[in-house]
Amino acid sequence: MNTILQYGIDAISSAALYGLLALGLAMTFGVARIVNLAFSELVMVGSYLILAIEPAAWPLVIFVVLVGVVLLALLMERAVFRPLRGADATTLLVASFGISLLLENVVTAFEGTNARSVNFGAALVAPTHIGSLSIAKLDLVTIAVTGSLLLALTVFFRRSSVGVQLRAAAADFEMAEMLGVRSTRMIVYAFAISGVTAAVAALLLTAQTGTLTPTLGVQPVLVAVVATVIGGLGNLPGAVVGGLLMGAAGTVLSVTLPAGLVPYQGGVLYVLVIVVLLARPHGLFTRASSLERI
């Protein structure tokens, strides 16, 4: 029973992180129809910012990473995506790939390709005991932080005027504009929220691994891209649920697969994803009609 609970907490921790990443990606896709591949570099730059100011106190680290990553996300929007506004999806995708390569190479030029270690959140690695359960504090922190942020964003999207406008823009951008919603402002907000999710993910991932490479954001963000597709492109709650499912499925597979198949866990997961998409090509939570730009 304890083992199941421990795996359950692992699954929730991993799922919450992917849910957060998927929401960050879905924001820019939903509002601006940009599949921002450079989102992984926002996570990576956030992690390297931790290294840059080490050994600063953790509140300062959190502040610097949040501000730095959000500013970088806003810079991406202003310098690259705004001039390309209205361009077709392929152009935007290639542009985001270009930013991704640029940032990766800039970091490589300064820090090299070798893995760097960083001592952030080391105190959270030690397990804490709840009854007979032994749980890594970091798992609990990850669940608490991502859960709180997702809850705060849910309240923001439901209760605030800007949040409701963002949801409307994600549903039908042109119609929202025709009701007076300031389109450029909505895209800026979407990139800022995307930056916040990337910064929080950077802090948690760095605390979990303690190791930095210029490609550290690629794998988790790839999972998040798949999560947004499963949830239904442009569907914000769907993306979060897609992320939760991907994280949980990864943990469940690592426990339930026969030992010989564990090394191929990623492959098995993506086979499951393909099966889901064959059954629901527009994702689990999106109707085909809502994808059309009228």
Next chain:
Amino acid sequence: MLEVEDLVVSYGPVHAVRGVSFSVDAGHILSIVGPNGAGKSTTLMTIAGEKSAAVKRGKVSLSGRITFDGCELVRRSADAIVRLGVCAVPEGRRIFTNLTVAENLVVARSARRDRREADQDVQRLLERFPALSGAMSRPAGLLSGGQQQQLALARALLTKPRLLLLDEPSLGLAPLVIEEVFTILSELRDEGIAILLLEQNALQAMEIADAAMLLRTGRIEHIDSGRDGQRLLASYFGIETEEDAG
């Protein structure tokens, strides 16, 4: 109020609108009728600014002038046009189906700076559209066709427009509901709002319009104001107007 001069809109080699000129004054309804593909919706959406982004990126070419109270609308963004006092209810209503009725209204209210007055306007609109007041917390996608049309109209009115652009407001509605919608349009006209009304339901459009225009393959075939013009168009469509019947 609205002046359209020699408007030409093309999608690549396809000319959707070919040199259309007309005007709409405050407190008047201009009805544009015509068959599918005549360029009616393109004209309306161009005025609303929905084509501005496509024009900027060269996917749509546009020439001519569109002015509203002297302000040039061509190449102005759709949200800026709303703040000038022009709001469109496009074909199919395009309500946000995953948002509640109240949230749909919140989106429209965002264009307003006078928040207190906007809140009072919400109350007035709910009195005008009582079907919505009991459904504020329902997802808009669950409303009936008539209620959705009321929501689309309420949403547009909440932006405080002086010119309403309506594309097929009767589409898919039951006859009684259509009558209600057209009654509301007459009331709005009487309140001083100018209305550009696109309708395939030519008979009903003729009954409330102050002027009418027949568009075919992007060109104006007839444009006339007053009952004579309406009768001309009615005879063109083989429709008997109330006067004729009398």
